């Protein structure tokens with residue numbers, strides 16, 4: 001444990017992201033951050049600098065927020081395991097086909113053959129397995145980059161759409177007037193789950209609170225006003241989007257649950273999953289298996305923070321695959337008669353749809369700023385959805 005005059009950072013109990021510490025964002029750091037980082041003789045600024053450095057260099061950050069206890073994550077995962085374990089016919093009642101975007105996409109198979117596919121983008125409710133398409137499967141530029149990677153850092157090759165279910169639940173207030181109504185669709189509640197709304201909202205709000213502190217600390221660390229990011233997040237289409245992967249059917253090592261991709265939102269946050277399998281790529285291209293300590297939350301950078309920092313902090317690439325650690329966990333769960341659904345408690349925090357995405361403050365002067373022209377966040381999300389099959 002390293003003490004910075006009353007503020008604490010903790011080395012993890014086990015290796016996590018390149019041996020980096022995780023940060024406890026307790027009441028004291030929250031209070032000092034909300035004062036703008038100038039209090040406590042600049043020591044808050046030092047801690048904020050570490051937060052922004054971790055996001056910049058690894059695309060990820062581990063935090064422990066006492067407002068998001070492990071028991072709450074467990075309650076959420078218990079409910080989602082029960083839901084995903086329901087019969088497919090029941091789960092399919094929660095699809096919302098009329099709340100889809102739909103468009104055709106043309107994929108060049110060769111120089112002479114094009115394949116046209118129908119892309120469908122669910123906005124709320126459930127999405128069955130086999131619908132989300134990893135970007136690495138459709139993005140030609142990304143495919144070329146993958147070929148050039150050294151083998152040890154190369155992502156697991158997806159063979160088709162991701163084999164995971166996803167449930168989408170909007171969290172937080174919606175704007176009354178917006179140009180992007182379709183991004184702000186009403187939530188769907190499955191029958192037989194009286195605790196659904198409370199559990200989803202409570203865990204969702206708690207994780208957003210943790211993201212807000214990290215966003216303030218990161219802003220200070222990047223040399224921006226502390227509310228540079230959080231002011232743009234207000235009334236954003238934040239999405240709690242847990243996934244469910246059936247390890248009884250897809251528990252073989254090498255199976256890809258989420259092919260190599262980046263998230264298009266601002267920051268993504270997850271509680272600890274009961275089954276490991278997340279790999280991330282550091283800025284230097286190194287592939288790292290993430291180990292989230294008990295009670296910690298993992299935060300990852302998305303494309304919107306890349307836009308706002310003019311490419312100083314880039315969207316973190318990641319994948320979820322069945323590894324040998326996953327199969328160990330499967331064996332253990334089977335022995336203990338526990339659920340074999342791998343649930344991720346993912347929340348995508350977004351910039352508000354009507355807010356303008358552009359490099360902020362001194363990032364506007366960066367030589368890379370021209371790569372990030374100003375546009376509404378809602379418009380940006382729609383453009384990204386033309387490449388992948390789903391959001392985030």
Ligand SMILES: [Fe+2]
Pocket residue numbers: 258261262263318392
């Ligand atoms: Fe992702």
